[in-house]
Amino acid sequence: MTHHLWMEEEHHAFGDSVRRFLEDEFQPNRDQWKKDGLVPKDFWKKAGEIGILGATIPEEHGGLGLSRHFDAVSFLEQAKIGDSGWGFSVHNIATHYITAFGTEQQKAKWLPDLASGKKVAAIAMTEPGTGSDLQAVKTSAVKDGNNYLINGSKTFITNGGSADLIVLVAKTDPSSRSKGVSLIMIETEGLEGFAVGRRLDKMGMKRNDTAELSFQDVRVPQTNLLGLEEGQGFYQLMRQLPWERLILAYSALGAAQCALNTTLDYVRERKAFGQRIMDFQNTRFKLAEAATKIEILAAFVDQCLAELDQGKLTAEKAAMAKWWSTDVQCEIVDNCLQLHGGYGYMNEYLISELYTDARVQKIYGGTNEIMKELIARSLDVD
Numbered sequence: 001m002t003h004h005l006w007m008e009e010e011h012h013a014f015g016d017s018v019r020r021f022l023e024d025e026f027q028p029n030r031d032q033w034k035k036d037g038l039v040p041k042d043f044w045k046k047a048g049e050i051g052i053l054g055a056t057i058p059e060e061h062g063g064l065g066l067s068r069h070f071d072a073v074s075f076l077e078q079a080k081i082g083d084s085g086w087g088f089s090v091h092n093i094a095t096h097y098i099t100a101f102g103t104e105q106q107k108a109k110w111l112p113d114l115a116s117g118k119k120v121a122a123i124a125m126t127e128p129g130t131g132s133d134l135q136a137v138k139t140s141a142v143k144d145g146n147n148y149l150i151n152g153s154k155t156f157i158t159n160g161g162s163a164d165l166i167v168l169v170a171k172t173d174p175s176s177r178s179k180g181v182s183l184i185m186i187e188t189e190g191l192e193g194f195a196v197g198r199r200l201d202k203m204g205m206k207r208n209d210t211a212e213l214s215f216q217d218v219r220v221p222q223t224n225l226l227g228l229e230e231g232q233g234f235y236q237l238m239r240q241l242p243w244e245r246l247i248l249a250y251s252a253l254g255a256a257q258c259a260l261n262t263t264l265d266y267v268r269e270r271k272a273f274g275q276r277i278m279d280f281q282n283t284r285f286k287l288a289e290a291a292t293k294i295e296i297l298a299a300f301v302d303q304c305l306a307e308l309d310q311g312k313l314t315a316e317k318a319a320m321a322k323w324w325s326t327d328v329q330c331e332i333v334d335n336c337l338q339l340h341g342g343y344g345y346m347n348e349y350l351i352s353e354l355y356t357d358a359r360v361q362k363i364y365g366g367t368n369e370i371m372k373e374l375i376a377r378s379l380d381v382d
């Protein structure tokens with residue numbers, strides 16, 4: 001099992017409580033919630049009670065006021081049980097936007113309910129017409145008296161079906177590209193003109209109610225602009241992206257570990273040609289490669305986290321972590337599934353869920369091609 005040098009007693013204790021919570025409250029329900037396509041709100045509240053949702057939220061706003069390392073611990077624990085459907089990482093990312101850029105009134109208004117799980121959060125960037133090219137979003141938020149009048153549609157939104165609070169990426173100046181982007185907070189309850197469209201039928205991440213959202217002449221007060229100034233949205237997104245990419249990298253690491261563990265259990269039991277699958281040299285080599293890559297991945301991601309803490313993590317290094325970790329995750333999961341033979345293709349085996357869940361990691365959070373583009377751009381300077 002990988003060791004993270006930054007993990008001290010308090011991180012292990014927090015990890016133990018997250019693990020116990022997931023064992024007691026998540027695992028008995030995982031099949032049902034997969035069928036439902038949703039993790040119920042009650043579970044969010046229980047997660048809030050043990051501090052998973054508010055670990056990094058300041059204490060004066062209902063959180064535990066801990067460092068982002070504690071979030072990393074939770075993401076690793078979730079990945080280690082082979083789930084990526086419960087969208088609490090997106091929820092936590094949304095809270096980070098408010099903590100980092102919200103006014104004192106905004107923090108006081110929204111953070112306590114996000115920490116307790118009373119409210120579930122989402123982030124809505126992607127639109128039917130644009131994903132990678134974020135500056136091209138068309139959703140508009142135009143001033144109208146004391147309100148913003150919002151029109152547009154979003155798609156592929158994690159937690160979209162159940163979100164009470166959405167960080168919406170919209171253009172307050174539709175004639176500009178990056179400088180026209182602002183983040184507007186949307187409180188969905190009873191909001192006229194707002195509608196959740198289709199809950200999308202996905203290959204994996206079955207427990208998440210990923211959805212389409214539409215905004216038709218939706219009015220929200222101008223005080224819902226995140227921060228004080230319009231046109232800051234693109235900058236705010238760029239500031240948060242390195243950590244978001246590391247979160248994906250930690251999830252990739254945890255999922256790869258989960259794949260290795262479940263495969264070890266399988267190949268030690270299953271026999272062919274009178275011997276354990278574990279005893280074939282091909283199996284031993286594939287698992288040795290997986291274990292090695294997991295160690296290298298952990299060392300790299302931990303290094304990135306240390307640099308992030310010191311304010312030194314560059315966008316290109318975070319991009320390296322995102323593309324490489326998710327590529328390695330997909331490769332390890334694929335190799336592990338192969339070692340299960342036909343059983344690996346059956347839904348009752350965890351490895352099949354790990355396989356279908358892994359694929360999207362190369363797509364969301366900025367596609368891996370966009371990550372390589374970012375890295376290449378940093379190389380192509382005089």
Ligand SMILES: Cc1cc2nc3c(=O)[nH]c(=O)nc-3n(C[C@H](O)[C@H](O)[C@H](O)COP(=O)(O)OP(=O)(O)OC[C@H]3O[C@@H](n4cnc5c(N)ncnc54)[C@H](O)[C@@H]3O)c2cc1C
Nearest residue numbers: 123124125126130131132156157158363364365366367369
């Ligand atoms: C399950 C799931 C959950 C998601 N959750 C969220 C969410 O919570 N919030 C949210 O806002 N979005 C979410 N997304 C959307 C996700 O971030 C986008 O799908 C992603 O950014 C890619 O955008 P796109 O689908 O429009 O692809 P496109 O941008 O159309 O890209 C298509 C292909 O072209 C490539 N490409 C595009 N531009 C370039 C370029 N300049 N150079 C080289 N190749 C390029 C891409 O890499 C990709 O291979 C989610 C998606 C999925 C599938």
